[in-house]
Amino acid sequence: MRKGITPLLWALFSAGGTVAALFYPIHLFLTGVAFPLGWVNPPRHETVLHWLRQPLFKIYFFVLISLPLFHWAHRFRYTLYDGLQIKHLTVLIVVLCYGSALLGTCLAAYTLWSIH
Amino acid sequence: MAETITLSVARYRPEIEPEPAFQDYRVPYRKDWVVLDALNYIKDNLDGSLSFRWSCRMGVCGSCGMMVNGTPKLTCAAFLSDYLPGPIRVEPLQYFPVVRDLVVDISDFLRKLHKVKPWIEREEEKPLAEGEYRQTPEQLDRYKQFSMCINCLLCYAACPIYGLEGSFVGPAAIALAQRYNLDSRDQGSRDRMETLSEQGGMWECTFVGECTKVCPKKVDPAGAIQQYKVATATQWFKSLLMPWGSK
CATH class of the missing domain: 3.10.20.30 (Beta-grasp domain)
Structure with missing residues (x-):
């Protein structure tokens, strides 16, 4: 396992961190501050739905949700290892962390692709 | 006074x-x-x-x-x-x-340092008559920063992972491996990557970054380790997509 998919897990972690750092501040600013305070007019529901029917938007949101989940999984795994010192539960932790990320990814894919 | x-x-x-x-x-x-x-x-x-x-x-x-x-x-x-x-x-x-x-007692570090082969590895030495291995200033610049390491071990004392995982090869050794990987005269990077992909290698690092903060020579071991991870992950994807490529 070590030599096996560690580079893949790290690459997902790394890419997820980049995506989160670059795009999340924009989304948080818009949906958390600018829309509620009325600085920017929020798009109408139908408009957003229209966007989400476009494949490019689907891919964008899929990447926006999935990769940071893997970032979280990897980071949380090592937080549990080193922070709580429970490395002996490694199988459980790995399944729980990456499993959750995988589940979230599948849910995101299913939800995005079922918008017609 | x-x-x-x-x-x-x-x-x-x-x-x-x-x-x-x-x-x-x-x-x-x-x-x-x-x-x-x-x-x-x-x-x-x-x-x-x-x-x-x-x-x-x-x-x-x-x-x-x-x-x-x-x-x-x-x-x-x-x-x-x-x-x-x-x-x-x-x-x-x-x-x-x-x-x-x-x-x-620094023998643990010395043992680990030796493992990453911190010297110029050649598959074949060219004959003496052909002269020295020459380098351009640009080629020197690629690794110069990592060559400033003085093995003072401050980075080990700062690294919580080294404290937790006795097997971790540690910041300076990885930075020095990278120093030779980036040297145009060296041909040992594949060997080092093998060693550092194993248990206790680069993947133990969780990018705490304290090693870089305490380094008195501005070597930036944390940066070296991240570079190394990118290179290894790239290699991993390459060998996945092109399994027939050079082994």
Whole structure:
């Protein structure tokens, strides 16, 4: 396992961190501050739905949700290892962390692709 | 100006104390003195039994690293004036076994350093008659930063992963592996990547970044490790997409 998919897990972690750092501040600013305070007019529901029917938007949101989940999984795994010192539960932790990320990814894919 | 400052120094003499204990020394305070000067004052005037390593006094030899007020420092570069009014706590570098007083056993590091082959590896040496391996200034710049490492081990004492995982090869050894990987004369990068992909290698690093913060030579071991991870992950994807590629 070590030599096996560690580079893949790290690459997902790394890419997820980049995506989160670059795009999340924009989304948080818009949906958390600018829309509620009325600085920017929020798009109408139908408009957003229209966007989400476009494949490019689907891919964008899929990447926006999935990769940071893997970032979280990897980071949380090592937080549990080193922070709580429970490395002996490694199988459980790995399944729980990456499993959750995988589940979230599948849910995101299913939800995005079922918008017609 | 007859001011003094107190140094609280960790003592461990296995034949006297079963456990390390602190001993306080009052030394003259001088603006231009560093912690190493104060230790030498103690050694020369107050207590000749105090043991510590030092050599060059100018941040080149890397032998006077100690914990100063809990932070890994070269004591030849830690001015007393930065720790006023004292007392200054001086301890051996953490995570290493203590031999005596402030002297630590670094054989674990030396063993790991050797494992990453920190020298120029050639598949085949060219004949002497063909002259030296020449490099352009640009080729030198690629690895120069990592070659500044003086093996002072401050980065090991700063790395919580090294403290937790005894098997971790550690920041300086990985930075030095990278130093040779980036050297245009070297051909050993594949070997090193194999070694550093194993248990205890680069993947143990969780990018805490403390190694880079304490490095007195601005080597940036954390950066070297991240670069190494990118290179290894790229290699991984390549071998997945092109399994027939060179093994």
